[in-house]
Amino acid sequence: MVVKVQEEDFDVSAECAGMAESKGAGALVTFVGTVRDYSDASDILSLDIEHYPGMTEKELERVSREAAQQYDILDSLIIHRYGSLQPEDNIVLVAVWSRHRAAAFDACRFLIDVLKSSAPFWKKEMTPQGSRWVTDCPGCRAGSREGHSHAPHAAPHLLHSR
């Protein structure tokens, strides 16, 4: 289980080649998230990613441990970048090794979904009209103003009603 939070880009093949616990795997599933060049309202010139150093690593390690407990996997790797990124740049890599493909697919989906709702990263889009923080809240989109969760896949402690 490896977690990396870094400013620099990553090479998927090189990163996956170095994983010691992946021996004996019959499946490797990878997910790579990249910077889109558009959003709902505008073109995107660049994307700034802010994070909470320390807490970010702890959260990614926590979700990795959770995946290892819930799925029959051999190993996992998460790399998430921060700083100023350009359209098409890599943002995040999630890789999972297992003996059979189903567990690797399921655990990879679990890791990226939970990561998106609990790891303390925040995106700010730079557009021709100026900058704006990215917000992504199904409850807000549905029009619910009170008592909804911003963390549909996370632990109950993330739920709050104010």
Next chain:
Amino acid sequence: MIHVRFFASVRERVGMAEMQLPCPLGGFSVEEVLTMVEGQAGTELRDVHLLASLNQQHVPFTTPVHDEDEVAFFPPVTGG
């Protein structure tokens, strides 16, 4: 002292990345830390979107805070 940190849009509204607050005898909650922050910063931060952490773990606002703890306030996360 209680070490308070702010991130993303919350950091911009407060106008600073961190703040030190005295810890009263008997301690208090994350909610009360937020009230003190709003007083110091002169701005309203509480809404349905605000999240909090204590010593780098997500927590509800009723969680007790003790001397030397690190509290952070931030909007919903948008990584991945």
